Amino acid sequence: METELTINGRQYRLELDPRTTLLDALRHHLGLTGSKKGCDHGQCGACTVMVNGRRINACLTLACMHDGDEITTIEGIGQPGNLSPLQQAFQSEDGFQCGYCTPGQICSATAMLEEIAEGWPSHATEDLDETPKLTPAEISERMSGNLCRCSAYPNIVDAIRKAAGESA
Incomplete structure (x- = not known):
């Protein structure tokens, strides 16, 4: 076909x-x-x-x-020498260990940040009348479909918050 x-x-x-x-x-x-x-x-x-x-x-x-x-x-999303802000944050915040899940994590986080910017609520969104806040709970809920066997989750959350301009 x-x-x-x-x-x-x-x-x-x-x-x-x-x-x-x-x-x-x-x-x-x-x-x-x-x-x-x-x-x-x-x-x-x-x-x-x-x-x-x-x-x-x-x-x-x-x-x-x-x-x-x-x-x-x-x-x-980015190339060596020209990384996206999210890829840079994954590096600086050590948001990966073995790296196997990292491409999926970065693709998912890139789209997730756009969903938040558009005001899409999640199960963890506290106030449905406001744009969701980029809290660790909000990120964890939205990224729950992306598993990391190395358990780099806290660093992944920090990388996402850093890329979005939030304090980690």
Whole structure:
């Protein structure tokens, strides 16, 4: 099945089996290996990418479902020597250890910060009439779909707050 995807600002036309997940298309057909295959069941968040600005688990969706969509992977967020503020904060706050989950964490956090800026509440939002505050509880709730086996969670929260201009 022919599928056209815009990934990190570049258009790709792929001939794929309709059962190919977005994650497998990225990793095996396009060589974009930043997104990781962790559990392959949507439970760990290692495969998180952004589709049309919203974070999704790439292992749970078929590539053909995103024909014409704008997809951003970790490779589209920053490059060595030109890191995004969030990537810089992950480095300075030691928000990673083994690094396996880091691409998914950064993609998820990038989209999460946009959700907060747009005023989207979460289960942890205290006042639904105001823009959610970037508290540790709010970040933890919103990032709960991204697991870190090394348990760098406090540093990840600090990195997100730093990138957003909050005090850690």
